[in-house]
Amino acid sequence: MRKLIAGMKVSLDGKYEGPESxxxxxxxxxxxxxxxxxxxxxxxxxxxxGGYERYWTSVQTAPDTPAWISGAPPTPAxxxxxxxxxxxPHYVLSATLDHADWPDTAFIRGVADLAALKxxxxxxxxxxxxxxTTAGLIDxxxxxxxxxxxxxxxxxxGKALFATxxxxxxxxxxxxxxxxxxxxxxAYGIGG
Numbered sequence: 001m002r003k004l005i006a007g008m009k010v011s012l013d014g015k016y017e018g019p020e021s022x023x024x025x026x027x028x029x030x031x032x033x034x035x036x037x038x039x040x041x042x043x044x045x046x047x048x049x050g051g052y053e054r055y056w057t058s059v060q061t062a063p064d065t066p067a068w069i070s071g072a073p074p075t076p077a078x079x080x081x082x083x084x085x086x087x088x089p090h091y092v093l094s095a096t097l098d099h100a101d102w103p104d105t106a107f108i109r110g111v112a113d114l115a116a117l118k119x120x121x122x123x124x125x126x127x128x129x130x131x132x133t134t135a136g137l138i139d140x141x142x143x144x145x146x147x148x149x150x151x152x153x154x155x156x157x158g159k160a161l162f163a164t165x166x167x168x169x170x171x172x173x174x175x176x177x178x179x180x181x182x183x184x185x186x187a188y189g190i191g192g
Contacts, residue, residue: 002118003144004043006127006134007033010148011155016131019157022069026151029055029069030077032185033147036084040123043114045133046094052128053102056082091117091125093133111140118142131161139167143190146171152182 009026010016017023044052051069058067059074059082066073074082090105093114097107108114114137117125127134127143137143171188179185 002120002122003124004114004118004127004137004142005033005035005039005124005145005147006129006138006143007035007147008129008131008134008149008161009151010161011151011153011158013154013156014160014162015155015158016129016161017159018155021159023155025153025155027070027072028075028078029081030075031081031084032077032149032179035124035126035147036081038124039088039126041089041091041117041125042085042128043091043093043108043117043125044128045130046092046097047132048128048130049092049094049097049100053100056085057102060086111137111142114142131159135162138169138190141191145174146188146190148186148188149179150184150186 008016009023009032011023011025015023018025055067055069058065059078063079063082064073088104090102091108092100092105093108093110095109108117127137134143138146169190171190173186174189175185175187177185
């Protein structure tokens with residue numbers, strides 16, 4: 001069975017977005033989790049899909065132009081990730097959406113569809129997010145691993161990754177690695 005690996009960039013106080021609905025402490029949206037060799041599909045929630053599609057399409061079509069979300073040109077690692085996801089199937093978890101401009105995008109309607117996707121042959125699946133989708137799918141028991149990049153900032157007001165009031169969940173630390181600028185990369189196993 002394929003693993004579902006969630007990856008999130010969070011502040012030290014567990015926020016995935018600040019009060020302006022942006023994680024302004026994140027300088028790049030590249031694959032800092034080391035997932036490219038491990039995954040062959042991406043899943044994201046409907047709330048995140050529109051911005052994700054717009055951001056990565058702009059990186060793919062205008063790789064030297066400042067990105068709307070950061071105001072800076074895409075980094076080399078972001079351009080590499082954009083090339084990877086151009087050829088990677090995407091699945092959007094939504095009960096209502098039924099159209100995507102991004103090629104090779106399909107819709108899954110619920111946890112049962114996601115569980116069925118995990119049963120198909122292939123590499124692991126990257127759960128891109130967003131935050132509510134990630135927390136909800138961890139609560140539903142379908143996420144196998146959680147990878148976090150923790151930034152050395154206390155965001156204060158904003159959206160906390162685990163503010164859903166879900167069930168208590170024990171995690172198994174698999175890796176902890178300091179990165180540049182005080183960031184830490186963590187990998188946790190979820191469940192048995």
